[in-house]
Amino acid sequence: MTNLRPPPVYKVIAAQFVATGLLALASLLLIGKVVAYSVFLGGVISALPNSYFVIQAFRFQGARNADRVVKSFIRGELGKIGITITLFALSFTLITNLSEIALILGFIVVQFAGVVMSGLVSYSSRGNNA
Numbered sequence: 001m002t003n004l005r006p007p008p009v010y011k012v013i014a015a016q017f018v019a020t021g022l023l024a025l026a027s028l029l030l031i032g033k034v035v036a037y038s039v040f041l042g043g044v045i046s047a048l049p050n051s052y053f054v055i056q057a058f059r060f061q062g063a064r065n066a067d068r069v070v071k072s073f074i075r076g077e078l079g080k081i082g083i084t085i086t087l088f089a090l091s092f093t094l095i096t097n098l099s100e101i102a103l104i105l106g107f108i109v110v111q112f113a114g115v116v117m118s119g120l121v122s123y124s125s126r127g128n129n130a
Helices: 010-030 033-057 063-094 100-120
Strands: none
Touching: 010 033, 010 100, 033 063, 033 100
């Protein structure tokens, strides 16, 4: 039995979904409907695959599960890449009135929000989480 806790990566995912909503709302108020849902889709294309990765990657922990940890990280990363590619492909092919630039910018900004939040979260195993 291990006394290590999984890192609070759910905070990173929550920050990405909040950033998605705020970006979409700001786009709706400042620019328009098409840009707003394009930015929203870009944010979702960023946050959903990251959520899948988190679920897969942090299923196992501890030295006794080292092989499972590695396999779950690989499964999570490959799934994340596959989901991202699929969601981009579906967006570009199925949505007729789409701002491609806004979609890609929404994706990039939400990815960046995740990176920033990752730097702010405390990964201490003692439970002193930020």
